[in-house]
Amino acid sequence: MRAKMVLHRNRKRRIEAGHPWVYQSEVNRVEGDIGPDGTIEIVNHQGVFLALGMYNPDSQMVARVFSYNRDEVVNEGFFIQRIAEAYAYRQRFLGGQSESCRIVYGEADFLPGLIVDKYRDVLSVQILSLGMERFKNTIRSALVHVFSPRGIFLRNDVPVRRLEGLPLETGVWMGDVPDRIEIEENGMRFLVDIPEGQKTGYFFDQRENRAAIAPLMTGWRGDKGADVLECFCHTGAFTVHAAKYGAHHVTAVDISESAIQVAQANAALNEVAERVDFVAANAFDFLRDEETAKRSYDVVILDPPAFAKSKRALEGALRGYKEINLRGLKLVRDGGFLVTASCSYHLRPEMFRDVILDAAVDAHKVLRLVHWAGAGKDHPEIAGVDEGHYLKFAIYEVRSR
Known part of the structure; x- marks a missing residue:
């Protein structure tokens, strides 16, 4: 009972x-x-x-x-069924791209506090709640049963675990986990650093959004590809997509030297390195310097980390989002495009739109919305759960006024 x-x-x-x-x-x-x-x-x-x-x-x-079943029994069979159902959902909507994707997304897959990313035959796991921690070994057995992975890495290094009374830890949980593993996304190849990369290693949530930039990359000044600036490039996913979709040149900026090194490897892996310049710099400073130098681009991509990780940080985050979008807009050539995103849950979608509009007013620009989206299909959202709607992604055509 x-x-x-x-x-x-x-x-x-x-x-x-x-x-x-x-x-x-x-x-x-x-x-x-x-x-x-x-x-x-x-x-x-x-x-x-x-x-x-x-x-x-x-x-x-x-x-x-x-x-929602009063008679549910929580055992290995329960986890096997839930995990298999979650993966079947990805296979239905991602098809061949389900080889590497997020296969368990916590509450949205009715496994609250459990995150599992699949990188071909290696899994990266986060356990974020005491409830899932109690079933830790059972979860590992269920994952092995469903996927027979080469290895599983535990990324329990997120501060939210402390709110659940849990320690932080990382390490190989089972089998063999290489330092880097190659995955495929939208027909391109990417190296993922599972042990040391951000979050669980890679940001699958932007998969469809990265594909959405394809129409922006060609048809400039005849048949020339776009001149692109990407700030907060991390390991180069948007950068590589831009170049593979036909960009003439991409300037990719990130403050992390280690992320830049992986991004360079990804550019070489996709044979676009000769069209990309990587810059290790603070994106805010770089945008300011580019504006001072009166440089301009056909497409500016802004994909920053979360500026507002709590409600208390929201006011400062609003200033940060306003500044990068204002400076980014000033660098976009007339008729070009701003690609901008926010993964801060506390910055609600209407607030993000308002920030961009405020930036456009100050930059003397008129925007035309081309595309608005959230996270990809491997990050499902339960209706009525606003906390799941964290990612905002927009493409705007930019005109001067």
């Missing part, structure tokens, strides 16, 4: 709308003893069953929904 979490009468009906999180402030009381697996029934004030959750009494997020 599972313990029950009884919710307050006057709470907002978020669980009924599919939201996967219960906060301490929503809980009236807990009845019964929590079993060793830490799962709990979530019921409303009348005792009506709503969902099963993974319980963490020491977190503000006291329960995470993992099932």
Whole structure:
């Protein structure tokens, strides 16, 4: 018999709308003893069953929904089924590109706090919740059963684990994990540094957005390809796409020397190195210097890391997004394009649009929206869960006024 979490009468009906999180402030009381697996029934004030959750009494997020079946048994078979279903979803929508993709996306795949990226025959895993940590060894067994991977790397080095009372750790979890592994995306080849790369190694969420820049790269001044500036290029994914899609020249900027080294290797791997100049520099300073030098480009790409990692950081983040977009717009030739993105959840889509518009006003530019998108198909979103809508990606045509 599972313990029950009884919710307050006057709470907002978020669980009924599919939201996967219960906060301490929503809980009236807990009845019964929590079993060793830490799962709990979530019921409303009348005792009506709503969902099963993974319980963490020491977190503000006291329960995470993992099932709407009251009789669900959490064992290796449960994880095998959920993981296999998640991968089948990717195979349906990504086809051949499902060989390397995000195969488990936490709450959106009904495995709250579990992230799994697949790089061909190697997996990169993050466990972000106490609920999933309790089943750590079972999860590893399930992954081995479904994928028979060469190796699994554990990337439990994210600060959010501390909020769950969990230690930070990284290391090979099973088998053999190479320092770098080659994957394919949109017909191009990329080296991924799983142990040392950002997050779980690679940003799969921009896959479709990188493909969306193809029409911008050709047809400039006759048949010449575009002159492109990319800031925050990281390991060169947008850079390589731009060059392979026909850009005449790409200037790619990132502050990380190690990221630049991987980006250079990726450019060489795709035989576009002769059309790319990599610059290790602070993107803000570089944009400012380019403006002072009165340089211009056909396409400017801005794909920065999250500037707002908390609500408290939002005000400063707004200034940062305003500055890079303002300076980026000033560098775009008349009739050219600004490609801009934000992965800060706390910067809501309407706020991001407003920041870009404010920058355009100050830069004396008129924008025409070409493309607006979020994360790719391997990052599904549950309706009603605003926290899942973190990535904003836009392409604007830029005209002077």
